[in-house]
Amino acid sequence: MARHNYVSVLALVRKEPKFKDTVDGRAGIVGLTTIMSGREYDKATSGYQLNSVSFCARTQEKEILDVMDTLQLWDVVKMTGFLATREKDKKAECPFCNAVNRRVDACVRNGKPKSGGNEIFVYPITLRVEEKFETEQAAYEYLHANEEDANRVFVLGNLTNSPIHGELQGGRKPYTRFQLAINRKYCPKGGNEMYERTDYPWVYSYGDKSIEDYQNLEKGALVFVDGALQARKFKEQYTCGVCGEEYDVRGRTLEVLSYDTEYLRLPNLAPDDEEDDDENEDSE
Template identity: 25%
Template structure:
């Protein structure tokens, strides 16, 4: 299967780099939260309407940790990344019975291949002002991905809007530091475990793209996405095993939201969506020019 997992991010660092050390004091990982802006800072009516997202840069690579430790709050960074998904264990106390519940969520991170500080501002507002430059905003949040659906899509309408959600499997193009090896099974130190060869990000499409997705996609469909990273807070439901209390735990989730989707294999309809997506893009251009 063809591989594509690419993200280009220009963002404002919202706090100094957090570095976690192991038991002997060596750096284990580094995390940088950033704020990026979506392209198209004006809405279809021509009103100034910038939209912001808050992805997280994460690495366990020693070279990249060394680079990231020098990044400071209010720096504007340019980073070429791949998307990775990582299971995170957490403990939650039931508010009703006090039971400690062990839960695991899958978190999507940006794994930087390179990172560079391109501007340092004295304040967060000044740093955000830098992102509002049209040429910066146009490329501030860019994702290109080839993946295969792991489930059938779901479709939701709310008001005059609609959304399609699904999950994709994306083959890794490079080795991600911290990935587990299956050397205990195969003796091959360079062979990753099966579950470490792919990542599984969620996709949320909107509008006409969502309608096309729902009509054409199914489990096993292979697609190419040109889009951006979309972060939003989601309430996860957890059932206490002791008292069956439903607990809602809010977490920030990162989705891929497509500008367009190209349907490559195993889709429901035979009509090429290169034409469909071109129609969408042409229609959007016409609306902007009206």
């Protein structure tokens, strides 16, 4: 599979798989957890779950469903696939009057209504059981012993909008985030996935690299990202359309953490500008 949208993970089974029959055939979903290798395991002080990344894998492929059907809690699997996104009409119940509000109607940020929401997951191309364990901790220890191969992502796409810059930890940790449009070269079976050939994951970069990304990238730029999956919890505010009360809704999302972002094409860079940049590189 071409590495325009490529995910390779070692992950433990945190929720047993579920299956259902659809108009397009049998579908399966399994909850998995992998890790990030940003910190040394033996120096961790907050337990063996440090830097864990939980996500779902979905499939309608018979070969993958056959393997998925055998999975048990704490099995460690090796999986390759791609990031897939699809629109989802997110809703949340008001705790004051119990009315159900749609995100697209109730959630406003910076004066603009937010979208109905997206679901992001990994669609497996290959799946096999690496090891079987009796406990969660034993499975985590195996992941940490193989952390260099546990979580890799390569994506190639165009920015859908200008990058967004922010700061964490009281300004000590700058970050930049941007959304990519990635043309899907592999179209899975079933449902609308045969027609939805573009996926829209978010990418985050941190530190000095994030400042460079923010200064150089813009809408339409073509980039190649070498990174990893990261999971993030978030909270957003809804305003009930019935009683008018505001309430918080919590959620989780799956994103790409960029280790390196390669700028392949910047839309505002004309050929003459490229030559000038090469000539002036030593003088900057």
